Amino acid sequence: MRYLIKCANNAFNDIIKLLGSEVYIHQSRINDKFGFEGSGFNWHSDFETWHSEDGMSRMRAVSASLMLTDNNEFNGPLMLIPGSHHFFVPCVGETPDHNWKDSLKSQRVGVPDRKTLARLAERGGIEAPKGPAGSLLLFECNTLHASNKNMSPWPRSNLFFVYNSVDNKLVEPFAAKHERPEFLAARKNCAALSMHDDFPELANQGVPPLSV
Ligand SMILES: O=C(O)CCC(=O)C(=O)O
Numbered sequence: 150m151r152y153l154i155k156c157a158n159n160a161f162n163d164i165i166k167l168l169g170s171e172v173y174i175h176q177s178r179i180n181d182k183f184g185f186e187g188s189g190f191n192w193h194s195d196f197e198t199w200h201s202e203d204g205m206s207r208m209r210a211v212s213a214s215l216m217l218t219d220n221n222e223f224n225g226p227l228m229l230i231p232g233s234h235h236f237f238v239p240c241v242g243e244t245p246d247h248n249w250k251d252s253l254k255s256q257r258v259g260v261p262d263r264k265t266l267a268r269l270a271e272r273g274g275i276e277a278p279k280g281p282a283g284s285l286l287l288f289e290c291n292t293l294h295a296s297n298k299n300m301s302p303w304p305r306s307n308l309f310f311v312y313n314s315v316d317n318k319l320v321e322p323f324a325a326k327h328e329r330p331e332f333l334a335a336r337k338n339c340a341a342l343s344m345h346d347d348f349p350e351l352a353n354q355g356v357p358p359l360s361v
């Protein structure tokens with residue numbers, strides 16, 4: 150666990166540099182895919198959802214996915230289209246009320262059309278970063294991504310943290326009637342993060358101080 154915390158702390162510095170400001174956590178979640186059972190996710194951009202349903206104005210967020218189990222070619226690793234973050238792909242359709250109740254299980258609204266997906270995949274290819282438990286994947290919030298179902302006996306479990314710039318806090322949703330709940334889109338708890346302020350005990354455990 151200390152290794153994971155240390156690894157997250159190092160990434161934290163990089164994310165602050167990438168976004169050029171202090172950050173807070175917009176959303177965190179564990180994406181579990183049990184062996185033989187875990188389902189796949191359709192292609193989407195997380196930013197498209199956060200913009201439409203959460204009122205995130207700009208692409209000033211980075212997702213960090215910490216692999217809690219090995220991610221290999223068989224257990225449904227994340228697939229990403231490199232370079233797709235340069236394009237905002239508008240999605241056809243209206244956001245149904247409380248869409249998150251379904252979209253988190255299977256996203257049907259807010260998914261790009263196939264022609265655009267094919268064009269972007271032809272342009273940038275598709276990559277599926279794999280690695281042992283403890284690996285960390287950072288990706289820009291507008292990158293198109295998806296994953297296949299887990300046909301293998303091995304579970305795939307990833308912990309996601311979404312870091313958003315403090316200069317990009319949520320406003321009213323751009324294409325939904327209601328705000329999503331706080332556990333999906335932080336509006337109250339969004340003070341700038343500081344590892345050591347939040348976890349002073351880490352300083353006594355050999356975790357280096359935050360240097361921006
Ligand atoms: O964990 C996955 O395979 C994809 C999950 C995802 O795209 C998401 O949670 O936004």
Ligand SMILES: [Fe+2]
Pocket residue numbers: 193194195294
């Ligand atoms: Fe996603």
